[in-house]
Amino acid sequence: MTGSIDLPLINLTNSDFDAAGRAVLDAAVTYGFLYIDSRATVFSSDDVNRVFGMAEEFFQLPVPDKARYRRGSDNKGWVGMNVETLDPEHHERGDFKEAFNIGELQDEKVKQPLPACLMSRETDIARFTNLCNKTCDQILRLLARGLEIPNDFFASRHDPAKGCTGNSLRLLYYPESASSYRPDKDIRAGAHSDYGSITLLFQRPGQPGLEILTSDQKWAPVPVYPGDPAEFPFPPILVNIGDMLSYWTDGLLKSTVHRVVFPHSDHSGVSSPARDRFSIAFFCQPVGSTELIPVPSKVVNDYRREKQDVNLNLVVGYGGGANALDIDQHRLTAGEHLQSRLAATYNTIK
Numbered sequence: 001m002t003g004s005i006d007l008p009l010i011n012l013t014n015s016d017f018d019a020a021g022r023a024v025l026d027a028a029v030t031y032g033f034l035y036i037d038s039r040a041t042v043f044s045s046d047d048v049n050r051v052f053g054m055a056e057e058f059f060q061l062p063v064p065d066k067a068r069y070r071r072g073s074d075n076k077g078w079v080g081m082n083v084e085t086l087d088p089e090h091h092e093r094g095d096f097k098e099a100f101n102i103g104e105l106q107d108e109k110v111k112q113p114l115p116a117c118l119m120s121r122e123t124d125i126a127r128f129t130n131l132c133n134k135t136c137d138q139i140l141r142l143l144a145r146g147l148e149i150p151n152d153f154f155a156s157r158h159d160p161a162k163g164c165t166g167n168s169l170r171l172l173y174y175p176e177s178a179s180s181y182r183p184d185k186d187i188r189a190g191a192h193s194d195y196g197s198i199t200l201l202f203q204r205p206g207q208p209g210l211e212i213l214t215s216d217q218k219w220a221p222v223p224v225y226p227g228d229p230a231e232f233p234f235p236p237i238l239v240n241i242g243d244m245l246s247y248w249t250d251g252l253l254k255s256t257v258h259r260v261v262f263p264h265s266d267h268s269g270v271s272s273p274a275r276d277r278f279s280i281a282f283f284c285q286p287v288g289s290t291e292l293i294p295v296p297s298k299v300v301n302d303y304r305r306e307k308q309d310v311n312l313n314l315v316v317g318y319g320g321g322a323n324a325l326d327i328d329q330h331r332l333t334a335g336e337h338l339q340s341r342l343a344a345t346y347n348t349i350k
């Protein structure tokens with residue numbers, strides 16, 4: 001473990017589009033992670049709090065009630081405690097968490113069975129996912145700007161009008177440790193890289209736990225706030241690059257490995273109080289048929305040439321997938337990649 005990491009804080013509404021594009025690209029190349037300043041987003045704190053409120057209500061339901069909405073092969077629905085194993089190589093037992101996955105909406109409607117406490121908030125869910133889509137669109141355009149390719153290169157390949165994207169809104173609940181918790185075996189979310197293009201992560205004040213694997217292979221905690229909490233209406237949105245953007249840019253953008261741990265002892269040996277953690281993740285993915293071939297960018301080409309020259313070894317480690325690329329292989333589509341990663345995570349590979 002190392003000290004917590006200072007990730008860049010980006011204002012998406014910066015009127016200097018070129019400067020914002022360079023800043024987003026730089027963060028994506030250096031860390032694969034950045035914060036979006038919550039003082040300048042399309043979200044209000046109410047938008048965010050409403051979704052956390054419904055998550056709290058849902059996860060409090062008795063297990064048999066939640067089990068009626070169990071995750072199916074379409075990846076939608078409830079995932080119970082110890083069911084998903086994000087890092088099967090290092091953890092026998094599934095992650096110490098629950099989740100509820102909401103698939104892509106159509107015409108503002110949720111296309112899966114929902115319990116009453118979520119169904120009655122369908123309009124809030126639709127509003128929130130629209131805002132997530134808008135935010136991802138802004139980020140994808142800034143990345144394209146930074147890579148000096150047409151601004152809509154990525155955004156147009158994420159357009160739901162062109163086919164299913166597999167975008168997913170995920171409510172996450174990590175209970176305070178319970179009697180079944182085994183410190184030697186349990187982790188809240190095992191080390192992994194994300195599968196899609198970009199992930200937006202919403203966190204709550206006082207509920208830390210996310211760590212990222214730095215380039216020197218050390219775990220660095222990511223604070224909920226990158227500064228004084230009093231300055232922000234709600235915690236800045238954490239954004240990370242997923243495997244698909246990494247494939248797409250030949251590893252230039254980093255799909256950084258991360259995990260969620262229980263609160264650590266501080267340096268005086270005093271443990272932080274054990275608490276529940278809630279988070280909301282929005283996984284943004286390209287349209288399923290999109291081929292993940294290197295983008296026509298001079299910045300990417302220069303990087304590829306440099307990489308060949310120094311014969312750089314990319315890290316392919318925890319959870320599988322991060323930055324792995326073999327462009328001579330069969331051209332992977334976004335849909336194929338997503339299916340293979342989900343199969344590995346839920347142990348359905350034969």
Ligand SMILES: O=C(O)CCC(=O)C(=O)O
Binds near residue numbers: 172194201259279280
């Ligand atoms: O809850 C979190 O902080 C992170 C969750 C995560 O990394 C994931 O679901 O991919």
Ligand SMILES: [Fe+2]
Binds near residue numbers: 192193194199258
């Ligand atoms: Fe993740």
